Amino acid sequence: MYLYLPVALTSINIIIPIGLGLVVGLLSGLFGVGGGFLMTPLLIMLGIPATVAAATDSNQIVAASTSGTYAHWKVGNVDFKMGFHLLIGGFVGGLFGVQAIKILRAMGNADFVIKMTYVLMLGIVGAYMFIESIQSMRKKKFEDSKPEKESGFSKVLKSLPLQTHYEKSGVTHSALVPVIFGGFVGVLAAVMGVGGGFLMVPVMVYILRMPMHVVVGTSLFQILFNCIEVTFLQAYTNHNVDFILAVLLLLGSTIGAQVGAVFGRKLKGEQLKIILAVIVLVVTVKIVFDLTTTPSLLLGQAGGH
Amino acid sequence: MKISNLIAAVITALAVIYSGTASADLTINANRDHISIGFFYHGSTVSVSGLSDTGTDMIVKITAPDGHETLKQKGKAAGFLWMNIGTLKFEHAPSLYFIHATKKPDEILNAEEMNKHIIGYPALSKHMEIMPVSGDEERTKWFDEFISYKEASKLYAASSGLIKITNENGRQKYYMQTDWPYQAPPGEYLVTVYAVKDKKVMEKAEAKVTVEQAGIVKALSGMAKNNGALYGIISILIALGAGFGVGMIFRKGGGAH
Numbered sequence: 001m002y003l004y005l006p007v008a009l010t011s012i013n014i015i016i017p018i019g020l021g022l023v024v025g026l027l028s029g030l031f032g033v034g035g036g037f038l039m040t041p042l043l044i045m046l047g048i049p050a051t052v053a054a055a056t057d058s059n060q061i062v063a064a065s066t067s068g069t070y071a072h073w074k075v076g077n078v079d080f081k082m083g084f085h086l087l088i089g090g091f092v093g094g095l096f097g098v099q100a101i102k103i104l105r106a107m108g109n110a111d112f113v114i115k116m117t118y119v120l121m122l123g124i125v126g127a128y129m130f131i132e133s134i135q136s137m138r139k140k141k142f143e144d145s146k147p148e149k150e151s152g153f154s155k156v157l158k159s160l161p162l163q164t165h166y167e168k169s170g171v172t173h174s175a176l177v178p179v180i181f182g183g184f185v186g187v188l189a190a191v192m193g194v195g196g197g198f199l200m201v202p203v204m205v206y207i208l209r210m211p212m213h214v215v216v217g218t219s220l221f222q223i224l225f226n227c228i229e230v231t232f233l234q235a236y237t238n239h240n241v242d243f244i245l246a247v248l249l250l251l252g253s254t255i256g257a258q259v260g261a262v263f264g265r266k267l268k269g270e271q272l273k274i275i276l277a278v279i280v281l282v283v284t285v286k287i288v289f290d291l292t293t294t295p296s297l298l299l300g301q302a303g304g305h
Numbered sequence: 306m307k308i309s310n311l312i313a314a315v316i317t318a319l320a321v322i323y324s325g326t327a328s329a330d331l332t333i334n335a336n337r338d339h340i341s342i343g344f345f346y347h348g349s350t351v352s353v354s355g356l357s358d359t360g361t362d363m364i365v366k367i368t369a370p371d372g373h374e375t376l377k378q379k380g381k382a383a384g385f386l387w388m389n390i391g392t393l394k395f396e397h398a399p400s401l402y403f404i405h406a407t408k409k410p411d412e413i414l415n416a417e418e419m420n421k422h423i424i425g426y427p428a429l430s431k432h433m434e435i436m437p438v439s440g441d442e443e444r445t446k447w448f449d450e451f452i453s454y455k456e457a458s459k460l461y462a463a464s465s466g467l468i469k470i471t472n473e474n475g476r477q478k479y480y481m482q483t484d485w486p487y488q489a490p491p492g493e494y495l496v497t498v499y500a501v502k503d504k505k506v507m508e509k510a511e512a513k514v515t516v517e518q519a520g521i522v523k524a525l526s527g528m529a530k531n532n533g534a535l536y537g538i539i540s541i542l543i544a545l546g547a548g549f550g551v552g553m554i555f556r557k558g559g560g561a562h
Contacts, residue, residue, distance in 0.1 A: 001345070002345060002346075002347035003344060003345060004342055004343065004344060004345065004346040004347070004487070004522055006518065006521075006522040006523075006525040006526040006529070007525070007526060007529050009488070009490050009491075010487060010488060011346060011347040011348065011487040047458075047488070059540050059541070059544055060544070062541055062544035062545060062548070063543075063544035063545070063547045063548040064548065065548070066544065066545050066547075066548025066549055066552070067547075067548040067549075067551045067552050068548075069548075070548065070549060070552030071552060071555065074552075074556065111382075111388055111389045111390070112382050112383070112386075112388060115386075115388050228541050228545075231537060231540060231541050231544070232534075232537040232538070232541060233537075234537070235529070235533050235534070235536050235537025235540060236533040236534050236537050237533070239529050239530050239533050239536075241529065241536070241537065241540050242529075243525055243529070243536070243539075243540055243543075244525065246540060246544065247543070247547075250544055250547050250548075251547075254547050254548050254550075254551035254552075255551055257548075257551075258551060258552065258555040262555075290387070291386045291387055291388060292385060292386065292387070293387070294387065295379055295387055296453075296457075297379075297450070297453055297454050297457060298378065298379045298380070298450045298453075299376040299377065299378060299379070299393070299447075299450050299451060299453075299454040300376060300377045300379065300389070300454075301376065301377065302375050302376060302377050302392060
């Protein structure tokens, strides 16, 4: 059955967005990412204008991350305090990121810088997570739990003021740490035009040292708030949110997020990290392939990457 | 003799005048003058038919009014990476342009007539403005890319042989049916039929097709444009509701976990 999308001005077979929502929702529930890095390019491939694809995806993520946050909160895997501190940083970072794009555009090479930042970030994060998870899985085979050596970096973090204990995550940090790193992710996410879940998850795992299952729930919580803000701004200023498309996507993604959350509890933290790392690396390879292959069309809609 | 010569001359002159103003001879009917975009819309079909003088070739042109488009231009950055390297502006470019003819337009029309009536891609190329381009070669390249882009979106098409001709009671009947793409935005489209003979347009006739949104599609699209804040808030609330709703259902159903 086909439905007409009133803002995207195109018609779509409803099975496609519902199925797509299901898959991306599953990833959200499993890994705590919004999945924009998969969903937006796929929607563009289906003929949805780039600006509508990104805006509608954020609307859909509101539903998927609500569903996912709820599922993780039920089993006590959402650290609200940490989530709020990351959100403060993310909000301020987003404002800086938007300014950074303006400066890049004025310099005239914005697209190149944005694309390179995106590929490098995906590649580095994917490769690091992949290698690190394999190493930690190997270590666990030989010795169960050995306290890790404290690096110089973590010593610096511990010397910062406003130290506070994050109960749900079982870690103690200066409140400045999540604010600063949330801000850092916020800047990059705004520059790249993505939600930044694939950056936030590694920040929480490797810098904030949170347990993977709490990372997923907390990441979804802060993605929820980011996407509410983005959806409103997109609807209000750019009129780019397609309500019908969002509903079709969320029919799949809200269920996918629940299934992902249930399934994720059965996997170990390292397993989750490795699968996420592989997905991020596959996306990186796909983008590099697209960048180096001659496109079939040399003209495209304004507004996309 | 002089009188008969005069009568012959008058008859010839009248015949010439008649053939030049014979617009009543060519008729056009579009099967629909109104296409309504509803909730389940997935494109439509448009058929164009009518009567013309026998022995004329037919050209059917369907266009949107002239518009302008700004498109991103892909090119190689740093020597090997394909990405957006700039934007191109296309002025006097109709958002939709279909040209269907009994034979290839350049075989049945001279260049001057094609340009005058904007029949065929070469004539459209002369009609359009592309900025910024550094010369004719680059202009041709980007015009061809524009056509490829539009044809991929099903908004431009050119064909010969789609129009069927039959003879009826000494008149010629033409008929053509084409898919109307769902990608065509709401608006007013002009269907023009040209009767062509001796490399010239002998007659033309026009019909209009209006594409309009209706029902829920119209209501949502209007709200998105005119009441963005409320539209955004409703979209967010429904997403939140759906997320919680599904969460509740799973909580009830998935108590064993």
